[in-house]
Amino acid sequence: DAGVIQSPRHEVTEMGQEVTLRCKPISGHNSLFWYRQTMMRGLELLIYFNNNVPIDDSGMPEDRFSAKMPNASFSTLKIQPSEPRDSAVYFCASSPLAGAVSGANVLTFGAGSRLTVL
Amino acid sequence: EDQVTQSPEALRLQEGESSSLNCSYTVSGLRGLFWYRQDPGKGPEFLFTLYSAGEEKEKERLKATLTKKESFLHITAPKPEDSATYLCAVRGSGTYKYIFGTGTRLKVLA
Numbered sequence: 751d752a753g754v755i756q757s758p759r760h761e762v763t764e765m766g767q768e769v770t771l772r773c774k775p776i777s778g779h780n781s782l783f784w785y786r787q788t789m790m791r792g793l794e795l796l797i798y799f800n801n802n803v804p805i806d807d808s809g810m811p812e813d814r815f816s817a818k819m820p821n822a823s824f825s826t827l828k829i830q831p832s833e834p835r836d837s838a839v840y841f842c843a844s845s846p847l848a849g850a851v852s853g854a855n856v857l858t859f860g861a862g863s864r865l866t867v868l
Numbered sequence: 869e870d871q872v873t874q875s876p877e878a879l880r881l882q883e884g885e886s887s888s889l890n891c892s893y894t895v896s897g898l899r900g901l902f903w904y905r906q907d908p909g910k911g912p913e914f915l916f917t918l919y920s921a922g923e924e925k926e927k928e929r930l931k932a933t934l935t936k937k938e939s940f941l942h943i944t945a946p947k948p949e950d951s952a953t954y955l956c957a958v959r960g961s962g963t964y965k966y967i968f969g970t971g972t973r974l975k976v977l978a
Contacts, residue, residue: 754911781964792970793912793955805964841911856902857957857966859911 754860756842762866768830771863773842774823780847783857784817784827787839799825800847832867839864870895870960874969881946881976889941889954889972897961901939903932904955906971912955915941946976 755774763769775782784796797807802819810817814833819825829836839862845855871894881887893901900919904912916925918934925932929950931942941954953971960967 783966785968793957793968795965795967798964800964843911856914856917857912858914859904861909861911 754842754844754858756840756860756863758863759861760864760866762868763832764868765833766831767867768828769832769836769865769867771827771840771842771865773825773827773860775825775842775844776858777823778846779844779858780822781845781855782819782825783843783845784825785841785843785859787841787862793841796827829865832865834867837865837867870958870963870965870967872956872958872967872969874954874956874972876972877970878973879975881943881974883947883976883978884945886942886944886946888943889974891939891941891956891969892937893939893956893958894937895958895960895967899959899961901934902957902959902966903939903941904957906953906955915954943974946974948976948978950974951976 757772781800783798785793787793796809797817798805799819817827841859841862843857843859845857873892875890900917902917903915905915906912916932921936923934929944933940953973955968955971957966957968
């Protein structure tokens with residue numbers, strides 16, 4: 751398996767532009783997570799999906815952020831309009847179905863998308 | 869609220885100098901405590917999962933232990949290739965969320 755695949759690896763854009771980050775989870779994994787990593791705050795959970803359904807988006811910082819998972823093999827995180835404070839590394843991670851009553855499953859992370867908003 | 873605190877923030881060791889990293893946690897009904905390694909420019913890479921107090925896991929020079937309030941990652945006779953950021957995360961019961969600490973940046977000098 752190729753692991754979790756994210757694109758683009760690097761994105762430099764100007765304030766106000768739309769940014770779309772993409773993620774392909776590991777085949778067979780039913781849970782998908784989007785995290786944002788900064789030096790100051792570490793890894794912050796933005797949103798997670800189970801079976802393509804958004805379960806909790808309380809970590810999404812504001813309405814400028816949106817995420818979709820149209821099928822089991824693809825998810826997007828969109829920022830519109832982007833602002834300089836959105837500059838960070840965005841990670842996608844997947845796991846087997848993270849059922850609330852089952853044991854914890856291991857998250858497998860992608861390589862990340864480094865976003866710079868000028 | 870579930871919380872994870874890691875210490876120290878940064879650690880410099882000489883090659884061969886053993887030490888421990890700490891992860892203190894507060895969680896409602898621990899479902900799992902995870903250790904990850906992150907190299908610059910890469911995503912976190914899974915190391916260990918611990919499920920209950922008293923459990924221990926080992927891998928090469930690394931050994932993870934767990935109590936009801938904290939976990940330690942012991943590094944025995946480290947080598948320069950062990951230099952990385954080590955992240956701790958927890959998942960509580962009744963939630964799908966994995967909460968991460970801010971990590972310990974380890975530098976091992978030859």
